[in-house]
Amino acid sequence: MTDFNDKQLDILQAAEKLFAEEGFDGASIRNIAREANVNIAMISYYFGSKEKLLEALIIHRTSGMKMQLENIFNENLSPADKVDRLIDLYISRINKNKCMYQIVHFELSTKKRIMDMKAFIDIKLQNVEAFKRIIQEGQAQGVFRKDINIFLIPTTIVGILVHFQMNRMFMETALQLESDDAFEAYIKNELTAHIKQTIKALLLHEN
Incomplete structure (x- = not known):
């Protein structure tokens, strides 16, 4: 439902x-x-x-992403630009749904109660399939490498962002981010650019 x-x-x-x-x-x-x-x-x-x-x-919080991924796939953009859009989508959704990610991470890591996660897993699998279509399009065009573990690309994106957020106090001190606005701006600009650079390094052929 x-x-x-x-x-x-x-x-x-x-x-x-x-x-x-x-x-x-x-x-x-x-x-x-x-x-x-x-x-x-x-x-x-x-x-x-x-x-x-x-x-x-x-x-409720995880449904709807498949449609957004399909919209990116159907846009008249280069494979690399679509990947940029993918990364922007993942980062915006995680930032928007921070509370939910915090809850899910705690519940799944502690295993204190048995939850029926089948519907959640089904939605995640649908999202992975939609994500794979975008990467495979770039592979078919010869832009992206064939030897990519596509399944781990979203994990890499989310992992970098969540690690940054979970170490907020350290990041604020090390990077001299003195306000909530400064922290969020760093994610939106520098961290997002770093993630895009990292993912493209994995996807693109070496020159």
Whole structure:
């Protein structure tokens, strides 16, 4: 289920905020209901349980990327320019959904509860297939190397960005980034340029 009504979206937004701030165990259904300005019974009616609410939140935040990837594939751009667009898309989505990534990383790494992640994995696999089409187009044109592990390209993009964000205090000190705006500007400019340079070095033939 990926189409939610306004009340469901309010609940998901409240859950995301409180899960990120207090952790899954710390965020109570009562507090989520209060934050969303709904009654507890409504959360139970729409989602059934807190675990199902978390699953719905993950699906909500990860669905939709396949269409954006397809749009990039269909644009009249060179393969290298499409890769730039891919990287911009990944970075913008991760920045927009920081809370969700924080929640998912914690839940999957701790394995404290068994979540039904099949729908989430299915969406991720669809996204990988859409991503592969873009890279394979460049390979078919002879622009990109054939000996590329395409599956690891998104992992490389996300890994660099998440590592930078998770080491924020060190990065702010080392790079003298003295405000939130400065930190975000560094990601948007220098870090994004570095990621694009890194990915193109993996993809393009050596001169």
